[in-house]
Amino acid sequence: MKAADFSYHEVVNLQDAIKIKAQDDEAVILAGGQSLLPALNMRLSSPTCLIDISKISGLNEIKIDGQTLFIGALATHSDVMNNKTVKDNMPCMIDILKMVAHPAIRNKGTHGGSIAYGDPAAELPALAVATNAEIIVSGQNGERSINAKEFYLGLFETAINQDEIVVGIKYPLLKQGQKIVFDEVCRRHGDYAMAGLIANIMGSKNDIKDLKLVFFATGDKPDVADKTARLYLDNGYDYDKLKNSLSSEIDFAGDLNSSSEMKLHLATVLIKKVLSKLEN
Amino acid sequence: MDDIKVNQNPKLGSLDRPNSYIGRSLPRENAKKHLDGGGQFVDDLTLPRMVHVAFLRSPFAHAEIKSINTNNAKKSDGVVDVFTAKEIDEVCKPWIGNLGHLGEMRSPEQTPLAKKIARWQGEPVAVVIADSRAQAEDALELIEVDWAEKEAQVDMETALDSNAVVIHLELGNNLFWTRTVNQGDVEKAFKEADAVVETTLDFARHTGVTLESRGIVADWNKAENKMTIYHNGQAPHMMQHIIAKHLDLNEGLVRIVSRDVGGSFGIKVHVYPDEMAVTAISKKIGRPVKFIADRLESFTTDIHARCHKISGKLGVDKNGKILAMEIDDLSGIGPFSMYPRTSAIETNQVLNLSGAPYVIPNYKAVGTVVFQNKTPMCQYRAVGHPIAVAITEALIDKAAYKIDMDIDKIRKINFIPDNAYPNKCPSGVPLEDLSHEASMDKLLEIMDIKEIEVQKEEDFKKGVLTGHGVISMCEVTNPSPLFYGVGGAHISSQDGAAIRLEGSGAIHLSSSITEQGQGTEAIMKQIAADQLGVKMESVRVTLGDTDATPYGGGTWASRGAGIGGEAVLKAARKLKDNILNIAAAIMQTDKDTLDIEDNNIIRKNGGEGISLQKLAETVYYRGHELPKGTNAELLATASFLIEGIPFVFTNSAMGCQVSIDQDTGIIKINKFWAVEDCGTQINPKLVEEQIRGGVIQGIGGALFEECVYDDQGNMQNATMADYLVPMAYEMPDIIVDHVTTNSGRSIIGAKGAGEAGTGGAPAVIMNAVNNALKQVNAEVVSQPITPEKILKAIGKI
Numbered sequence A: 001m002k003a004a005d006f007s008y009h010e011v012v013n014l015q016d017a018i019k020i021k022a023q024d025d026e027a028v029i030l031a032g033g034q035s036l037l038p039a040l041n042m043r044l045s046s047p048t049c050l051i052d053i054s055k056i057s058g059l060n061e062i063k064i065d066g067q068t069l070f071i072g073a074l075a076t077h078s079d080v081m082n083n084k085t086v087k088d089n090m091p092c093m094i095d096i097l098k099m100v101a102h103p104a105i106r107n108k109g110t111h112g113g114s115i116a117y118g119d120p121a122a123e124l125p126a127l128a129v130a131t132n133a134e135i136i137v138s139g140q141n142g143e144r145s146i147n148a149k150e151f152y153l154g155l156f157e158t159a160i161n162q163d164e165i166v167v168g169i170k171y172p173l174l175k176q177g178q179k180i181v182f183d184e185v186c187r188r189h190g191d192y193a194m195a196g197l198i199a200n201i202m203g204s205k206n207d208i209k210d211l212k213l214v215f216f217a218t219g220d221k222p223d224v225a226d227k228t229a230r231l232y233l234d235n236g237y238d239y240d241k242l243k244n245s246l247s248s249e250i251d252f253a254g255d256l257n258s259s260s261e262m263k264l265h266l267a268t269v270l271i272k273k274v275l276s277k278l279e280n
Numbered sequence B: 001m002d003d004i005k006v007n008q009n010p011k012l013g014s015l016d017r018p019n020s021y022i023g024r025s026l027p028r029e030n031a032k033k034h035l036d037g038g039g040q041f042v043d044d045l046t047l048p049r050m051v052h053v054a055f056l057r058s059p060f061a062h063a064e065i066k067s068i069n070t071n072n073a074k075k076s077d078g079v080v081d082v083f084t085a086k087e088i089d090e091v092c093k094p095w096i097g098n099l100g101h102l103g104e105m106r107s108p109e110q111t112p113l114a115k116k117i118a119r120w121q122g123e124p125v126a127v128v129i130a131d132s133r134a135q136a137e138d139a140l141e142l143i144e145v146d147w148a149e150k151e152a153q154v155d156m157e158t159a160l161d162s163n164a165v166v167i168h169l170e171l172g173n174n175l176f177w178t179r180t181v182n183q184g185d186v187e188k189a190f191k192e193a194d195a196v197v198e199t200t201l202d203f204a205r206h207t208g209v210t211l212e213s214r215g216i217v218a219d220w221n222k223a224e225n226k227m228t229i230y231h232n233g234q235a236p237h238m239m240q241h242i243i244a245k246h247l248d249l250n251e252g253l254v255r256i257v258s259r260d261v262g263g264s265f266g267i268k269v270h271v272y273p274d275e276m277a278v279t280a281i282s283k284k285i286g287r288p289v290k291f292i293a294d295r296l297e298s299f300t301t302d303i304h305a306r307c308h309k310i311s312g313k314l315g316v317d318k319n320g321k322i323l324a325m326e327i328d329d330l331s332g333i334g335p336f337s338m339y340p341r342t343s344a345i346e347t348n349q350v351l352n353l354s355g356a357p358y359v360i361p362n363y364k365a366v367g368t369v370v371f372q373n374k375t376p377m378c379q380y381r382a383v384g385h386p387i388a389v390a391i392t393e394a395l396i397d398k399a400a401y402k403i404d405m406d407i408d409k410i411r412k413i414n415f416i417p418d419n420a421y422p423n424k425c426p427s428g429v430p431l432e433d434l435s436h437e438a439s440m441d442k443l444l445e446i447m448d449i450k451e452i453e454v455q456k457e458e459d460f461k462k463g464v465l466t467g468h469g470v471i472s473m474c475e476v477t478n479p480s481p482l483f484y485g486v487g488g489a490h491i492s493s494q495d496g497a498a499i500r501l502e503g504s505g506a507i508h509l510s511s512s513i514t515e516q517g518q519g520t521e522a523i524m525k526q527i528a529a530d531q532l533g534v535k536m537e538s539v540r541v542t543l544g545d546t547d548a549t550p551y552g553g554g555t556w557a558s559r560g561a562g563i564g565g566e567a568v569l570k571a572a573r574k575l576k577d578n579i580l581n582i583a584a585a586i587m588q589t590d591k592d593t594l595d596i597e598d599n600n601i602i603r604k605n606g607g608e609g610i611s612l613q614k615l616a617e618t619v620y621y622r623g624h625e626l627p628k629g630t631n632a633e634l635l636a637t638a639s640f641l642i643e644g645i646p647f648v649f650t651n652s653a654m655g656c657q658v659s660i661d662q663d664t665g666i667i668k669i670n671k672f673w674a675v676e677d678c679g680t681q682i683n684p685k686l687v688e689e690q691i692r693g694g695v696i697q698g699i700g701g702a703l704f705e706e707c708v709y710d711d712q713g714n715m716q717n718a719t720m721a722d723y724l725v726p727m728a729y730e731m732p733d734i735i736v737d738h739v740t741t742n743s744g745r746s747i748i749g750a751k752g753a754g755e756a757g758t759g760g761a762p763a764v765i766m767n768a769v770n771n772a773l774k775q776v777n778a779e780v781v782s783q784p785i786t787p788e789k790i791l792k793a794i795g796k797i
């Protein structure tokens, strides 16, 4: 388990990284390395060139930017969990990150890395979609902003171009009466989930005005289930009906720990579990 | 000094005296070294001119190797050479994993590298030798193999069908070994029974997952004709013999050094093809060669274990008395039986141990072991126990439910009474010094079953399925020559100790038992210091070096304390005797008036003594001062071996309580209790850590661990991310308590304690889960018990 040879560029500013990336089709960004390095060591991928962006300063900034919470790409999961601005403005993010891997991995793994990697079982992409976040990328033609839902195209496939790098994510600040509630089912604590759900709710338990359900670890990307959310609002929790609806809305893909049938079941009961967390 | 245990072994003397270390939970010194990163593992070693290897391993479970072209690989950067079976076979003779004492075993010859046919995914086929492991891996990609993939025999259940793929054509079929035990008349007894219950249980393959992977550095010194092997194994002298035998070396000139070892669990006690190839390469190229298995290699080449399907039947009368038990076990061991212990032992233990705690007058057991195209399977911690205990205890619970009797009561009325030893297992294997009754009583006392039952009802009302179980078991420990030696294996069942007083007054001890991280060094020190009457810190220990330690078996089958510890005790007593003789001569008094305390020879009835240092100085530097004819030997040796019975058994009782989330199928172990009777506990804390660690591995088997294969025999989850071992969050509180029945076979009275947790936890967890599921008329019969299996059982999916 030793990586194949590659050339290694440690860059200190974004422009250099973009330049190298634009020139070399095979160049790959290295941030915290928590997902990339195992893949290289197992020789599952053998890129010829790595651009290490971890030394670029300022890319780990966390701040309020207008009506959004901005998290710089290089902020590690631990940085985010320990950040006061996050705690004050989006405490759910901290609860969600507690379910991401283990402390050692969270100390290195970055927010941008998780968003850019686009693992369908990861929590953060689903959170970004559920909260209608904008992913800010920077490339040869400058910066652009991509809505999270448009960012995720398929299995590990994103709307990012070869010359572009994720610089940060903008999460809209929660409005009065808005809540983000989540739950997931894992075989072991800290593992990728067998199924997870992030709900974006406007209203209170007995009076939900608006509901958005985004599942993860279910299909090939964060799965938005608008039809099912509608059904819940109209009918309340009816296991069979919701299950039917989910199965028509999401293409469940089984994995080693849970078949597609299991995922469909878990996704359905997660609706109950998540919404029962709401207070009146 | 904390935690003084009441010493129930009069042969060891009172605990109320200086230097009484046996029975105390002393911290172990070498833990500090490891915390400080000061350990020396095989991978820490770098020798001059050392090269590294990487193996090309079969990507297929079954394939013909039509040709191998290594030309391009040989030209790759840093490559020293590339070998295939042809070159390795020139220096290493094949081996056969069969033994003679258990009936016919049919494993064919095995060579380090596959010759014409690869028979499991991961079998080594070619090897690159290079200046670095990375360069060796680069060159692997340049080896061209013309493979002709063959259909694989993956499923053990079809391995004996007439249309099965025969893995070794010369054998005609895939049968490796079979055994039948028949005591009494089960047919008749089942007819007479008031209730007969049956079940079939499935145990997935899993593996040992040692923190440190397998590793070896082989260093052939041509000038001296000497082979030095740095190896993280468990049985240095066994390896010495095997390497000499297969490489045609003078056995006396093979040295095995096993310094720190990061866990072994039986994984590292076998002969692995890649390690034999490394030794052969060193012999061939005359340079030190290093191989450290990476995690992917560990998962596809370390032995796997379990992989059993077992049916069982139990007949009881209306009072709950067991009349008969019958089992039929099938196991798949991969394409070869492992060398030299064979892969028959797990099944053999299932047959030997099923029903062991109970009086079962009629017993029949059939075991069938077949070949298949998967990673070889062999002995891993608690060999066979999880299967034997689970089938026995599942049947007993079923019988209790059927005749409506409490699960503890049915056990109590069937135990072999504590006062009825020596006795025999239903299979006929002799048992002695056990305490199932006392252990179960203690377990029930610490568990508070009444309270648990109340909680169960309350939880049920809330929609949570809570359940509990209790089990009893025997653990095989301290084996005698009847385990392997009698079958022709050069595996020592005797162990030795050598202990000396040095000129400085320091004590040096060496033993043939090895340290795998479990604390051998600490307990050996405790025994030596206790028996000699010296401070712990004055004892230094050398283990794991065939050039420096006495000859012996090493560490496996929970034999370190009971066998190796007794040798240390005997050697220390001899040395003490010598010292007191010398002291009596110097002090011109009667030896019986003297003793040793805190490194000083004291006069029991007062008066001035002398220090051990002074005595040693006199002996070594001024020997002329001693009276003529004094026997001034300050080195003593002793050996010990279990004689007359196959094993010294240990027993335990375990309980656990689980809760099941009916929506997700997730099982939570709320609490786990274990009562262990391992005789004298030399260091109670280390015993408890053995129990706890064992239970955790048992939880792994019961709920998480599985080597998942697809239909073509490809392992699907060969990484630590996908192969689930229990982690801190999955570990419940484990309450450990003890009953002490010393083994009558030794002075020290210690039995083994290393495997009970792993052997018993799967059974008690499964029983607790089924106790919970019974409330909704459901049952699981397959391990690991995954959330998906639970949801299927309760009809949610």
Ligand SMILES: Cc1cc2nc3c(=O)[nH]c(=O)nc-3n(C[C@H](O)[C@H](O)[C@H](O)COP(=O)(O)OP(=O)(O)OC[C@H]3O[C@@H](n4cnc5c(N)ncnc54)[C@H](O)[C@@H]3O)c2cc1C
Pocket: A028, A029, A030, A031, A032, A033, A034, A035, A036, A037, A073, A099, A100, A101, A102, A105, A108, A109, A110, A111, A112, A113, A114, A116, A117, A121, A122, A123, A124, A164, A165, A166, A167, A190, A191, A192, A193, B721
């Ligand atoms: C044992 C383990 C358990 C885990 N469990 C979970 C879990 O439960 N939930 C979960 O969500 N995650 C989990 N992870 C994944 C972890 O969260 C990610 O590995 C980490 O967040 C990725 O960040 P990184 O900085 O390490 O990315 P890297 O590994 O450096 O990169 C990952 C990928 O993203 C690309 N990339 C990185 N940064 C950028 C950027 N700024 N712009 C463009 N592309 C970029 C890289 O090129 C690469 O393809 C787990 C990981 C491990 C090892």
